[in-house]
Amino acid sequence: MVRANGAVSLRELARVVQTSEVTVRRDVRALEAEGLLDRRHGGAVLPGGFTRESGFPQKSHLATAEKTAIADVAATLVEEGEAIVVGAGTTTQELARRLARVPGLTVVTNSLLVAQALAHANRVEVVMTGGTLRGSNYALVGSGAEQSLQGLRVSRAFLSGSGLTAERGLSTSNMLSASVDRALVQAAAEVVVLADHTKLGADTMFQTVPTDVITRLVTDEPPAHDERAATELQALADQGVQITVAGTAGHAAEPHPPSGRPRRDVPLPGQRAARLPGPSGPYRGGPGVHGGPGGLNGPGGHVGPVGPAGLANDMLGPERPMRVADLRRR
Known part of the structure; x- marks a missing residue:
């Protein structure tokens, strides 16, 4: 395989x-x-x-459930009438399919796959960059693409890549793709990175977005045994990146609460934005948030450990999981 x-x-x-x-x-x-x-x-x-980059056919079959969940959550961050940029990638293609339902949206992209996903959306305007077609990922790259982005200003950029670390930020294996992604970042007031857990801790040749430029990361929850991914999430949160964890089927919280608002961020230590309520304030450790039948706020939701310093070990011991309701009572 x-x-x-x-x-x-x-x-x-x-x-x-x-x-x-x-x-x-x-x-x-x-x-x-x-x-x-x-x-x-x-x-x-x-x-x-x-140094090797997989082509689109290979990438499209990797972590499909995770990419779908990430795209579901990322789409809730986009508001009616916004202007955004969307980079190339299989995860951003999934996002584009969901953006077709956002009225008054303007999407600037260098990805043929993103443009194709939005081609029949009557209420979405698609603006393509110029450039040279890179066949492996159906993206426009080169000086033509970069020049077409000069002077552009939008609210958010949605990008994916080949790897993400707290030390270097987002990276990719191709120099031309990295250069265009940097131009996309320059055009946006906020940068949202879409990366499933397999990208966490992976480091590839060309940096595209430094960690201090990333506003938010939308990812899926790493498996309980994947301590390196959990550690990387912790390190990203410590540097001020807002972490939003999307739930996959049968695991973690639902991405769309009944209110229709975005699923709230997982409050990792050091993260300035999201905090669970309670007099004790932000907690330490490397927690992962799981949801029961009703998602994070529904019955069965609990916070369990990710790695040896998890919240359940810190506050309750390993015998039983910490429930969200317990946090509220505390």
Whole structure:
């Protein structure tokens, strides 16, 4: 599967071979020891994947449920009549499909796939950059694309990439794509990064958005065993990035509460914006927020540990999970 697709996720491997992610992870370690692949957070790539970029057909099959959930939440951040820029990528393509329902919206993009998703939206105006077509991801790049963005000013930029770390921010494997993404960032008052958990901690060649420029990260919740992704989220929050965690089917909170407002941010330590109520103020540790049948605020919602310093261990001990209702009572 790695040879055919260039990259695979552990979740997808476990689903295909009908076994647990623990088993798949052990086998991936063995294959890495033989030099047959390189491990990445939540997945594996061909050896030398640091500089290799998978094409669109390969990327479109990775972390599909997570990308859908992220796009659902990101779409709630866009308001009627806004002007935004949307970069190239499979996650931003999912976002574009949901933006077709936002009236009066203006979308500036260098992605043919984003433009195609909005082509039949009567109430959305699509503005394409110029540039040279890059076939691997159906994006316009080069000096023509960058020059067409000069003098542009919009409210938000929605971008994805190949990797995201607290140290370097968002990065990609291609120099031309990185240069256009930087031009998109210059045009926006706020920068929203869309990155599933497999991108957290991955570091690729060309920086596109430094961490201090990222306003918000919309991601999915890392698996409980993925301490490196949880640590990266913590580090990003410590640097002031607002973290919004989208729920996937059967795991985590629903992205659209009944009120229709965006799902609230997960209050990671060091994060200035979102905090759970209670006299104790912001908490320490690396918590992950899970939702029961009614989502974060519904029955069964609880806060559980992500990594050894999780909230449940800090406040209640490992025997039972911390429920959102418990936080309210406290």
